[in-house]
Each structure stands twice: as C-alpha cells, then as structure tokens.
Amino acid sequence: QTVVTQEPSFSVSPGGTVTITCGLSSGSVSANSHPSWYQQTPGQAPRTLIYNTNTRSSGVPDRFSGSILGSKAALTITGAQADDECDYYCVLFVGSGWVFGGGTKLTVL
Amino acid sequence: EVQLVESGGALVQPGGSLRLSCSASGFTFNNYFMHWVRQAPGKGPEYISTISSNGDTTLYADSVRGRFTIFRDNSKNTLFLQVSSLRPEDTAMYYCVKDRSGTWSFDYWGQGTLVTVSS
Numbered sequence: 547q548t549v550v551t552q553e554p555s556f557s558v559s560p561g562g563t564v565t566i567t568c569g570l571s572s573g574s575v576s577a578n579s580h581p582s583w584y585q586q587t588p589g590q591a592p593r594t595l596i597y598n599t600n601t602r603s604s605g606v607p608d609r610f611s612g613s614i615l616g617s618k619a620a621l622t623i624t625g626a627q628a629d630d631e632c633d634y635y636c637v638l639f640v641g642s643g644w645v646f647g648g649g650t651k652l653t654v655l
Numbered sequence: 656e657v658q659l660v661e662s663g664g665a666l667v668q669p670g671g672s673l674r675l676s677c678s679a680s681g682f683t684f685n686n687y688f689m690h691w692v693r694q695a696p697g698k699g700p701e702y703i704s705t706i707s708s709n710g711d712t713t714l715y716a717d718s719v720r721g722r723f724t725i726f727r728d729n730s731k732n733t734l735f736l737q738v739s740s741l742r743p744e745d746t747a748m749y750y751c752v753k754d755r756s757g758t759w760s761f762d763y764w765g766q767g768t769l770v771t772v773s774s
Contacts, residue, residue: 580759597760
C-alpha cells in the first residue's frame with residue numbers, strides 16, 4: 547500500500563517562508579508522480595494550488611510555488627500571509643489511482 | 656463558471672445503500688474524466704474513484720472496490736456514485752471533482768454531500 551508522507555504541522559511568521567514536503571513511504575517522488583497540491587480552509591472544499599509539480603492553478607498567488615527537492619515534492623510559500631493559515635495536502639498519481647498525503651496544518655503567527 | 660453540485664447524501668444504516676449525484680455545468684462535461692474524493696470528519700481527503708469521459712473506463716480505491724460504482728450520464732451532465740454495503744468508516748463528505756486533462760490532477764471541486772453511516 548502506497549503511503550504519501552507530509553509534515554503534520556508547520557509554523558511560520560508573517561512574511562516568512564515555509565516549505566512543506568511530500569514523500570513516498572517507499573521510493574522517490576519525481577515529475578512522473580504528477581505531484582499536485584491542494585489548500586483547504588475549515589468547512590470548505592479543497593482548492594487546487596499547484597499541478598504538474600510546479601504549475602500554479604488559475605488565480606493562485608505567485609507566493610506559492612512547487613518543486614522537486616531531492617526525493618520529495620515540495621510546496622513553498624514565500625511571504626506567508628495570515629490567510630495562508632489552513633491545511634495543505636499533496637497528491638501523487640501512483641499508476642492505479644491517486645493517493646493523498648496526510649496533510650500539513652500551517653500556522654501563521 | 657464551472658459548477659459541481661453534489662446531492663444524495665443522507666444518514667443510512669450499516670449495510671445500506673445510496674446513490675450520490677453530481678450535476679455539472681460551465682464546461683463540456685463529456686470531454687472530461689471525473690472523480691469522487693471523500694473526506695471523513697477530521698481527516699484528510701481520500702481518493703475514491705475515477706471515470707473516463709465516455710464512461711468506458713473506471714478506477715476504484717481498494718477501500719471501496721466491489722461496493723461502490725461510478726457512472727455518468729453525459730446527456731444530463733451528471734456524475735453518479737452508487738454506494739452499497741455501507742460501513743461506519745464510509746462516513747464522510749463526498750466530493751465530485753473535475754479532472755484537469757493531461758495533468759493527472761484534480762481541477763474544480765464541488766462543495767460535497769455528507770454520508771453518515773450509523774445505526
């Protein structure tokens with residue numbers, strides 16, 4: 547069974563930079579995993595932030611960026627703002643379907 | 656504007672069945688793969704199922720294969736999920752999600768419909 551790993555939580559100061567990573571329990575994440583990132587505020591449906599590793603979805607501010615760092619996918623928020631405080635999920639395509647990471651709760655304070 | 660509106664969620668007893676629907680608008684429905692994703696209370700989202708644009712190909716997560724069936728009616732721009740043999744662990748918000756063609760990722764999400772399995 548494929549497990550996608552994320553840091554459970556992160557804290558960042560307003561204006562600061564944070565990088566959330568997305569790994570595989572066995573193996574490395576590459577562009578072939580088609581990593582994507584989703585943002586979810588309480589009580590709302592997820593919203594697509596990044597797809598194809600590093601392409602921002604329409605309307606997503608350019609302070610959000612995606613990349614591959616070593617063996618993991620990464621979401622970097624540069625210049626964090628108060629309303630960035632929410633949950634972030636990565637998703638990888640594993641051939642037989644998609645697998646969500648466990649999510650990262652970001653606190654901005 | 657893309658809109659996805661789910662319906663059909665309800666309180667159901669273990670072993671019961673439901674049919675969830677997703678009415679789509681704002682895009683050419685029959686050109687896109689569609690997905691169902693669920694999210695249990697307090698948990699992260701979980702991928703459930705995918706259907707190709709013409710309905711010929713389907714994928715299921717192991718957790719629901721054999722109990723859930725995805726299908727679509729392109730003449731009515733509607734996606735369905737037939738859920739059967741329901742278990743308490745199937746309790747979740749069920750989201751209809753439009754595929755982002757060619758990217759192996761999710762695009763637009765509906766607001767979800769809640770399924771609660773309890774006696």
